[in-house]
Amino acid sequence: MKAWVDGALVDADRARVSVFDHGLTVGDGVFETLKVVDGVPFALTRHLARLRGSATRLGLPEPEDAVVREAVAAVLAHHDPAETARLRITVTGGPAPLGSDRGSAGPTLVVAIGPLTPWPASSALAAVPWPRNERSAVVGAKTTSYAENVVALAEAHRRGASEALVLDTRGHLSEGTGSNVFLVVGGSLLTPALSTGCLAGVTRALVLEWIGAEEAELPAAILGETEEVFLTSSTRDVHPVHAVDDLTFPAPGPVTARAMATFAARAAADADP
Numbered sequence: 001m002k003a004w005v006d007g008a009l010v011d012a013d014r015a016r017v018s019v020f021d022h023g024l025t026v027g028d029g030v031f032e033t034l035k036v037v038d039g040v041p042f043a044l045t046r047h048l049a050r051l052r053g054s055a056t057r058l059g060l061p062e063p064e065d066a067v068v069r070e071a072v073a074a075v076l077a078h079h080d081p082a083e084t085a086r087l088r089i090t091v092t093g094g095p096a097p098l099g100s101d102r103g104s105a106g107p108t109l110v111v112a113i114g115p116l117t118p119w120p121a122s123s124a125l126a127a128v129p130w131p132r133n134e135r136s137a138v139v140g141a142k143t144t145s146y147a148e149n150v151v152a153l154a155e156a157h158r159r160g161a162s163e164a165l166v167l168d169t170r171g172h173l174s175e176g177t178g179s180n181v182f183l184v185v186g187g188s189l190l191t192p193a194l195s196t197g198c199l200a201g202v203t204r205a206l207v208l209e210w211i212g213a214e215e216a217e218l219p220a221a222i223l224g225e226t227e228e229v230f231l232t233s234s235t236r237d238v239h240p241v242h243a244v245d246d247l248t249f250p251a252p253g254p255v256t257a258r259a260m261a262t263f264a265a266r267a268a269a270d271a272d273p
């Protein structure tokens with residue numbers, strides 16, 4: 001297995017970045033996770049666009065598409081296409097002094113690939129007490145500062161769930177630690193608006209385009225009148241939820257089952273929608 005580190009393809013177990021890298025020392029970086037099926041990364045163009053947006057939000061130089069595409073192609077050239085994989089593109093602030101100021105060495109680009117563990121047929125969610133800050137300086141950016149998500153996910157696991165449900169600071173549903181959330185209420189498909197601080201998920205956007213849903217600020221109490229829940233992410237696609245804390249749901253319910261089928265058919269027809 002190979003990884004790309006700053007312009008060179010290296011054996012994955014020998015891939016290294018500096019101990020002074022700002023991504024390591026202060027979490028100053030942005031990333032993308034893509035699913036690779038039959039050797040082809042899904043929705044690469046959309047992921048590259050979000051990577052540029054995340055970098056701009058952090059004040060990092062925009063990664064050049066051609067450079068990232070070359071790195072992705074180089075890593076995939078050494079990957080067995082029979083293995084469904086998780087591809088990770090990371091861009092950090094690069095080597096820097098040991099503080100929050102950035103250095104002048106320029107960003108670090110890493111592309112790595114690893115196995116994609118299949119998800120169970122459905123998931124349970126646990127609502128966690130720590131909010132997503134919809135007024136954060138880095139809202140909307142997919143940053144490497146994921147410690148809050150690490151803590152929230154560990155709490156979800158501790159409570160027997162496989163994903164956390166995170167609310168914004170005002171008590172609206174926002175997202176999971178690595179997923180967006182959709183609800184069926186009165187037969188209508190709803191998803192938290194971006195104003196709740198959730199990531200503009202690539203899969204979320206495709207569900208909005210291919211299936212249609214209303215983006216809204218949803219109070220947590222709406223779960224009490226919800227008929228179905230599903231998650232979306234690049235590794236989960238459309239993924240049924242059978243429980244949120246003590247509430248249970250059919251998984252998949254009829255709307256979720258239709259969304260799963262439509263998503264699978266559209267994704268199979270076009271790997272870079």
Ligand SMILES: Cc1ncc(COP(=O)(O)O)c(C=O)c1O
Binds near residue numbers: 179201
């Ligand atoms: C916090 C968060 N929300 C939502 C998502 C889903 O985004 P996507 O569909 O682009 O994978 C992710 C992806 O990992 C995420 O980290």
